[in-house]
Amino acid sequence: MNYPSKIIQETVEQLSKLPGIGKKTALRLTLFLLRQPEEFVKPIAESLLWLKSQAKVCQRCCNIADYDLCNICSNPKREQHIICVVKDVQDVLAIESTHFYTGLYHVLGGLIDPVAGIGPDKINLSQLLQRIKHEPISEVIFALNATIEGDITIHYVAKRIQSIRDVKMTTISRGIPVGGELEYVDETTLGRSLQHRVTL
Amino acid sequence: MNYPSKIIQETVEQLSKLPGIGKKTALRLTLFLLRQPEEFVKPIAESLLWLKSQAKVCQRCCNIADYDLCNICSNPKREQHIICVVKDVQDVLAIESTHFYTGLYHVLGGLIDPVAGIGPDKINLSQLLQRIKHEPISEVIFALNATIEGDITIHYVAKRIQSIRDVKMTTISRGIPVGGELEYVDETTLGRSLQHRVTL
Secondary structure, three states, X not given: OOOOOHHHHHHHHHHOOOOXXXXXXXXXXXXXXXXXXXXXXXXXXXXXHHHHHHOEEOOOOOOEEOOOOOOXXXXXXXXXXXXEXXXXXXXXXXXXXXXXXXXXXXEOOOOOEOOOOEOHHHOOHHHHHHHHHHOXXXXXXXXXXXXXXXXXXXXXXXXXXXXXXXXXXEEOOOOOOOOOOHXXXXXXXXXXXXXXXXXX | OOOOOHXXXXXXXXXXXXXXXXHHHHXXXXXXXXXXXXXXXXXXXXXXXXXXXXXXXXXXXXOEEOOOOOOOOOXXXXXXXXXXXXXXXXXXXXXXXXXXXXXXXXXXXXOOEOOOOEOHHHOOHHHHHHHHHHOOOOEEEEOOOOOHHHHHHHHHHHHHHHHHOOOEEEEOOOOOOOOOOHHHOOXXXXXXXXXXXXXX
């Protein structure tokens, strides 16, 4: 398309790099931003610049953090003997919003997927095994997507944990629909599936 | 929601200020950006910063411009005696993409809407009347939305132009669906409605 100005074209091209935003939506956003005052647009741009430089990965659980440890790992009120293993940060947020869980997390950053070539070395598994070795963990809860990849990951990770020492391992109950993605489940269902977790 | 880090929370809040982007989409975009390299994220932020400082309004037709005049007004190959009156910049882009039109534009920036309290003083009408007075315009094409506001605007603007001098005035043919918005029409229909424009 023939844009009326180079900066419009540049902004449209930049915004349409974002997932789910096509050229037409990008143009709408650009023209919307153009109508807003400087004080509206500048903080959006600045937050993006800060995002990459300020966000860290928690040294303990691989969650996103402002400092070396995330909010949850550095909170002494959280139960230090339970780890909830999740795929990614969205899942931590989804479980936190249920207010049913007061333990710690471990963010795998992905699921084992042999078809896509994602092996155990591509997820944050070694960090989890280190924690099982050195921390007073008495229970590991698997809160992974109810998909084939989720099941493969639970099976593999559970076996590796068992090879280190005896820990109680549970999985959230399949109140969540089979084939469903964790982050879309409503809070009540997700909360209940944490309460009714079953021993592996 | 309890975000794992302040910069995540800040970015989600900033992105969800954009129209059509809720908290959940903003979080997806934020976590997506977090996984991208610096070279991916920085240009997005910079284009937003430049947008407000660099984009200008064309002194002649009120289109968006890089300099005092927009690409179209400063192009001597465009027919200088026809003005196509449109609501906004999206409509200029829609008509340009048909490749049926080689004249000039005038961007009103809005339509007269008595119900919403938008009078003739809130649109770029005085600039258009000045052009009718001082430029060698022989035809004014109205390419406005086929809505009540569009019709009211055509009626009012045509009367004001007539009070200045005799100019041929046309409107794009209603090949576009009644009640429809200009920017969603397919290019062929829009192009044909320009070719088959009817004298007012």
